[in-house]
Amino acid sequence: MPRLRSPWSIPLASRIILLFAAGLVLLQALDYFNFTVDDVFIPIRYATNAARGEGLVYNKGEFVEGYSDPIWVFGLTAVAAATAGSSHQLTLLLGTAKAVSFLFGILTLVLLYRFTLRLFEESPHARLYAALAVLSGAMCAPFIAWSIGGLETTLQALLYLALATIVYAVLKERSFGKPVAAKHYLSLLAISLLLLLVHPEPIMLCIITFVYLYILLSKPERWRFLRFSVIPFLLGTAIFLVWRWVTYGNLVPNTFFAKTGGLSVSPYVNGVKYVLSSFGLLIAPLLLIIPFAYTGSRKRDPFIVFLTIAILFQCAFAIGAKGDWMPGARFLISIEPLLVLLGMFGLVTLLESIPHFTVPGFPARAMALIAIVIATTFAMAGRTAFRGESRGLISGFARLKGYSLLGHEQVALWLRPRVNDHTTVALTEAGLISAMLPDTRILDLNGLMNAGIAHERQHGEAVNVESFLSQHPEYVVFHNDVASPILTTLATDPRKALEQDSLFHQAYQLIQKLPNFDIYARISK
16 A cells, blocks of 8 residues: 655644744734833833932932842843933834843744754754744744743743753753763853842742752762852852842842732732633643653653743742732743743654654644644734733724733823933833833832832731821822732732821822823822
8 A cells, every 4th residue: 555645744733833923923913012011111211220320229329129020131231331322212122122022932943943943853843842832932822922022031031941942951961871061050150140140030040940950960060060050159249238228228139128928828829820710811722731751751751840840930939929910921931942942842642642743644734733733822812811801902003003002102201301310200000101201200109110119018007108208209009000909919909098097188189180191289287
């Protein structure tokens, strides 16, 4: 009987999948072009002040680390210095942040393709698996949205994936009984130091990774590992912490105090809900096949164990942070590529258990078409869910403005002629409004950029009204849009605390209502 041949070859099916994935990324990026959360403008304000010679501060003379992404602030500071004096500086800074985050998103997909090829290089279908991995990332609406969002989210995803590639290289050389190349240890060091500057929690994942590798390495290899990776990382971490202490007087960012504290269980329950719902947003089609990654010959694979540890760690962080008010599973975007890798391991284990799967007559066309249909359906479902969280987001196809924070812009334009460098304005949304009022002192009622309010939050108090009144803000601006309980890290509501207090109403009156905002002014006496 003649051998059946597939209408499409594996290379052709892979190219078609990759082409479709590229189109899916482009269409979604244009659609989500206006996706910009208010927090993007916090590092922009820090960068602008640093470029003006004020230091890394949010308000002149107030050294509070109200950002959690040092490397992002450092990079934007260089851009702010290069664009100093430009009337379009704010737009240029936002455009740079969005372009760079998109670049990191694309680089993550490129690395995902190359790494998947390497993982399954012995399979005749390796190119198809790699293409399917890229398609799995491209069909994830939150991943593409955050790629255009302007924060460090996709940089963290890229570095987590790069960390996984180095761990795999080390484990592979270990399995062959060969000495691990020094370049792998040095790469591990470089990635770990970058992760130290991206966000607060990766330092713990780096330490967990070091411990895991140390346990698996042979005794003669451990000293080289300590010498090339661990000890230099600890020295780099110590230098960074000393800088942070000297600059800000704390070993952790002020955001840590603003987002932690309280003994209530319900916020952590919301954190669990946040993680479970995030899996649905990120990888729903892969959830049924990921369990197969833990069966057969791979169930004791040390690399799969590492992927599992990294994923569980980030989930624990999201639960400990009590979820997140930002849409699109932001806290778990960093492990989306790792989840895809687990999905690929599960898929390959499942397919290779099918008789005659590896013969040349493998139906590549059928698999490609099925994958494209699933990807399209999931991307559209993800779009609906993401836009449900991002209420009011204008499609980039309808309006290529760059952000949809129109209410914030109106507040800033209303305040601009009424404030000066001696004015204090209290805000519950302290990003875009503050960036448009660079010389005005901003009192952040959420405590991210205010140490006093941050410590009040940590002790379960929204805001101390008497302390607030003693700072005499001329205007108080409240945001009306209330996030879902699952999408919040702040267990206390400053607006509720102030509006329910008689002292506040004795000192302030509502004078202006704008879309999503109420503005109170201090009563003259």
